[in-house]
Amino acid sequence: MLSRVLAVVLQSLNPFDPIARGALARGVVRGFLAVDGTVALIALGAAGLLWLGTPLPLLAAPPFQEGAGELAGGVAIGAALATGLAAIGAGIGVGIAGAAAIGAIAEKPETLGRTLIFVGLAEGVAIYGLIISFMILTR
Template sequence: MYWLVALITLSLFGIIAMGIYFEIRPLAKATPWLKSTVVINLLTFIGAQIALLLLGIQEVMAAPGATQAAPEITIGMGLAMIGVGIPTALATIGAGIAVGPVGAASLAVIAEKPEIFGRTLVYLGLAEGIAIYGLVVSILLLGKLA
């Protein structure tokens, strides 16, 4: 199984290296060996992906079941987890309400004065920051739960 992961990794590195090489030294005319190399590399990648998928499914299906029972979640713990998600939900709704008018106004202003593009991005970033604050609060509350 590890040899397939190594093959996929090498294939990806090959694709990336070829992309960087041809970005630095573009060809005026495509050569026949170039097309065959790219095709062989992509076919190797796709074949290794399919083999990894098939062998991985077989290995997972053959694995013994988990012997450890899952811990029971009480009603209080369930309500606490719902409470942890509420700040993110409300902050995301608030950010969506804020970004709508700010984005529309930004587009209108940019159409008239393109030089204020950076300033409008700051206002959009401030509106989006609301959602990030809600996510941070949820992460802090989740840390208190564990």
């Protein structure tokens, strides 16, 4: 059922129409989502456990100190954006560099050290974003 819903959603988006039809015809969508709804059920269960495990005083606590000012929300959003966008960029970079590194290592195993350097450079972007968010929060 869930695979059919995903296929209908993909078909409604024009650029993905051929992809959705092909995936639905070959059964790729069903295989990707495991057994109908299993992934959604696991995610819902994890969210429920997280909600049940959170102490109530933590949820009731004020987000900032009293009288923190009007800019406290903007500061928090800025720090979150710095970390989040840097992590997304680093994830994309590591995905591309990691795939290329695995291909290079498969063809020539002695390139392992050089390829790890490029993957590490892509991970540095996330660290820089985290440093910037700490600088924003402690200003």
